Amino acid sequence: MTKIIYLLDAATGVFMGESLHPLDPVETERAGEPVYALLNPLLAVEDAPPNTPAGMRAVRSNGAWTLEAVPEIPEAEVPDPELPPVPEPSDPPQPTFEERVEALRTEVQAYMDAMARSLGYDDIKTAVTYAEEPAVAKFQLEGKAFRAWRSLVWEACYALLAQVQAGEAEEPSKEALIGLLPPLEGLPDPAPPAPPAPPAPPQPDEPIEQPE
Structure with a gap:
């Protein structure tokens, strides 16, 4: 039981x-x-x-x-969840001097390539390869001009950046730096325009047929 x-x-x-x-x-x-x-x-x-x-x-x-009576159980107060503080927006990191110099060098290289393309070359490196090619005098002269100009441009660019780093000159903008570079010189003169073709000689008048 x-x-x-x-x-x-x-x-x-x-x-x-x-x-x-x-x-x-x-x-x-x-x-x-x-x-x-x-x-x-x-x-x-x-x-x-x-x-x-x-x-x-x-x-x-x-x-x-x-x-x-069943006693009422008080509901436990659930505290509001604490949200993490919202971080204050911070300024983006500024580029270093080396990064700004590299950007200026890139701008100078793009400028020289654009100048070479204006004369029909792929870039300035392609134009310089014609400096020792005598087959076409015009291309050789342009190649020599671009080769010399390239050296002068980099010499002026690095000299200015060295002054900036030493605190002797203000750091230029990309646009201002291009205006401080030496001009491209030594290009051959453009070929003179061809003279106009002489006028065609006058044609003799055809005889007028007389009626029979």
Whole structure:
């Protein structure tokens, strides 16, 4: 035979649930029949609690069951999550002197290439290759002019940048640097225009046929 016991909260006497009544193994073996263990009345009882309506709970007090309202559990206040501070916008890093110098060198190289392309070459390196090619005098003269000009340009560019680094001159903008470079000289004079073609000689008048 199975018996049900009713568990209690030892501190408050509140009904906690049901369980099977444990047997006393020693007494059961001695008696030859089930003998249930003694109960601690603070932890379990054999009489069932009354029906408990919603919002109520059964409590064991002074050997009897009573009903009481289930106390409301205050909701724990959940603090608002702390958002990380928004970093203040910072100015973008300024380029170093070496980076600015490299940008100026790139601008100078692009300027010389553009000058060579204006005369039909791919770039200034291509134009310079014609300096030692005598097959076409015009191309050779242009190649020599570009080769000399390239050396003068880089000499002036590096001299100015050295003054800037030493604090002897202000750092120029890309546009201002181009205006400080030596001009391209030594190009052959353009071929004179061809003279106009002589007018066609006048054609003799055709004879007028006389009627017969």
